[in-house]
Amino acid sequence: MKRSILSLVLIIISNLTFSQSKPNILWMVAEDISLDLSMYGDTIANTPNLDELALEGMIYDNAFAPVGVCAPSRSAIITGMYPTSIGTMHMRTGLDVGGWGKRMYNPNPSQKRIDVNDNAIPEYSAVIPSEVKCFTEYLRAAGYFCTNNSKTDYQFAAPITSWDENGNQAHWRNRKNEQPFFSVFNFNVTHESRLWMNVDKELTVSPDDVTVPPYLQDTQKVRNDIARHYSNIELMDDQIAKIIDQLKEDGLYDNTIIFFYSDHGGPLPREKRAIYDSGLKVPLIIKDLDGKTKGRMDDLISFVDFAPTLLSLAGIKPPNYIDGKPFMGSFKKELNEYVFGSSDRFDEFSDRSRAIRTKDFLYVKNYYPNKIKYKDVGYRKQIPMMVEFLESKENGELNEEQETWFTTKTEEELYNVKEDPYQMHNLISDPNFKKQLNELQKMYDKYQKKHEDFGEVPELEMVQKMWPDLKQPITALPRVKQTGNSIRISCETKGASIAYIISDSLMENYDYNSDWQLYSEPFNATSGKYLYLVSERIGYKASDIVIHKL
Template identity: 25%
Template sequence: MLLQSFRVTHLQGLLPLTFLLSVASLGLKTVQASTPEDQSQRPNIVLFVTDDQSGDIHALGNPAIRTPNLDALAAEGTIFDQAYCTTASCSASRSVILSGLHNHFNGHYGHEHSYHHFSSFERVKSLPVRLTQAGYHTARIGKFHVAPEAVYHFDKALPGNARNPVLMAENVKQHLSSLDGQQPFFLYFCTADPHRGGGTREDLPHSPNAFGNIPSGYEGVESTYYHPNDVRVPAFLPDTPTARAELAMYYESISRIDQGLGRLVANLRELGVEDNTIIIFTSDHGMAFPGAKTTLYEPGMHVPMLVRDPRASQRGITNHAMLSHVDLTPTILDLAGCYSQDTNPAEDFHGRSWAELIGHSSSGDHDSDSTDKWDKVYASHTFHEIQMYYPMKVVHGRQYKLIWNIAFPLPYPFASDLWSAPTWQKQFEQGPETLYGQRTVEQYIHRPEFELFDLVNDPDETRNLALEPEHAQRLQAMQQELKAFQKRTSDPWILKWNYE
């Protein structure tokens, strides 16, 4: 059983006894993998995860950006245009991706590196460990950012500069060439782009602490130039020269990612495994600007999700099912044939498999068979950096979304890179009533306890319905949904309904 290795000493002083008992009472079972006799029939699987990227891909509706390889992936696969992270923080989000458990349950509340020192509980059984036990060879390259290593253990950690996805793809090719070909493989390919990296462009005076490093500094990567006048400024950002300069560099780093994906696919083709390899492309969360990363507003939660399965009967289609990162582990295990017949996958994970949706389009209407069970996601955020305590819980339907800001009396905390972002500083310096996108600086920093939005009529989340009497019944119903989600996933912050 998953919880047989549960150690109370890991939580003493952190969680109340009632929570420990509720966790122990879940009795989560481990999915036992049954390995087919013919390993050659099992698909290889690549999970390609970028760092701080919103849906800025030409095929996803941004004509200003050049992403030919991502466009090709979309044309050959399924676009899931309603995919969401559960927490817009790098380590915490990756722990969810690799476990199928919300971070308030797996213990990875925030960043792994340096003094932040967050990690998952030893009881967690991760995706790579499960796949290894199921007969897969597992390898990772690039950004890892979760702990402990024993919980998230891969058979092989490959070298490579995570800012150079072309070189990463070459190192992957070399490694795959060394295998005997008898095992299917799972590859976790994670770039450090387009995360901010402090690079500058001399022709853009407004771009210190921007995205990536100097574009010409990567061997084998062609620099893709974007003029600030040509970028698209999303509604949550101010349309200023500073914002446009930063967005131009953000686009450049995405074009580097695109080149890396193209090289990876070409290498898989050259190795003769492309036709038996499923590729899943996503990001850990939205772009690294205040208003997106670290928030649970739409620019922070909404992520790209492209899936190319060579076995799918339909290609180049869009499915509007609402998917969550918490669904990725069960989905990948399902694709790998790793569910046994005598266990219930729902008892192992907070998410569920959407493998059956790949290769099927949908209208997004509730009468669509492929979406009527996929019309709600949840989110749970606690920290980013250690100094950034600001727990938020979200229930997100197709039309209405509720955010519970548990620590709402506190000013909203900033990630160090976002606080120093030139786009934010230019607006902050002008005073609290200055607009930063659709909100004032003051509204961004000080938030109400509950934020209720009608995303159909207010996609930019500018009108909070939580205090409007005509929405009181809906607010109460969605608050109950949040409580049910917290109870179902053993969230210790459920106690906050009773005090504070």
């Protein structure tokens, strides 16, 4: 009896130690939301579930996406790298939006993608530097069960090695008993497209109650679209409740670290795709284990900091190549002095701007000041207010602040973000801010010297280097070296990752939704079984599947 009790105590201690060293982590990711929530002082939308999460967690007041649109920003999240550092800054490269990605690409250049030299660009999957991995591979190698439900949109096809499950059914509930998990749930109900796709749904927020920013006209149509956005936020809050309820049903809520954030700023004109706070500043709430860390934090956080922070929380030292800094966990580093932002191609229109954002100022460097700020992106013109806005422009009905969106740029811009939260008043020629301008220019020059910027060459030239002759490179076949029962696998392609399945018999059906395991170190396998192998480097076409009889 005493031995049984002792064994039970040892098991409990072992499980506690395991859970503390490898905490469960959940991400709940909204789309296209600025600080449109009550914890940021905006009480228009009723979000009781996010309000409760905020009370139990840390609210970050200075979190930023690196680009004001989803795909480049999501590439930063999954790699820990600024998009300009890895060639993923153009929106969008192909159609790898969800699941395992589109593995066939249209090689014909399209007028829907035009670089700064007016060259048409084909679909492509970005070939990023060989050392850069999806950070989830490090988690999987450490024993985590990693799931994504379900958007990827990384500017490259999601490698088969990046997730245990990736799709609409992906869930932590499919893991092994006691296996730590990292699970992502994406909520698209607040996406820009829902401003017109949800037009027939009931508004739960009155258009009379919304605030119209100065860069938009105060018309009934504008108010209706803003009310639709807040109504969509309320729909999202209901969806978030379901995920939190599942955590609580499973007894996992207290020992799961929860992140809530948006993939970039709001969906309205001059928000999404903007290099200002309206496009880059996002909500971020983090509930720690047992809610032990609460309050507010004004530290500058960038999406490139997410990957190293997740690794740090899991007790994994982030690789040195990562641009970001861990702001939580065992390997927490000093605070950011600034965050970096960029703006390049958005669908049919290319440009190049870079930004340095401190707590007090925003500095923007424009490489094509002759181009106007407004990009006539066809997708955006489906927003009901956008048609009215452009008609008002043609009729000369916009005021001075609204008209600035349609003017050419200065080579540099400077904004006092505390005094000018919408960044409407450019201080670049104001002698009273000469000191601040010089400091930010030095920060920018220092950043540019330290980081490669793939935007320095036209996109077509970049793609031709990634895909010689505009043909997607192919990952070499994986190689197996078997010594007795010991299996060692390699691939000649630099930077390739390898996935495998061990089966008792020849499998009739296998695909990218099969139970592929990440190869991270040699392992032992029983003879007589069948080993299925595939190798893949990010941006390359995956190798054929190899079958090896053990």
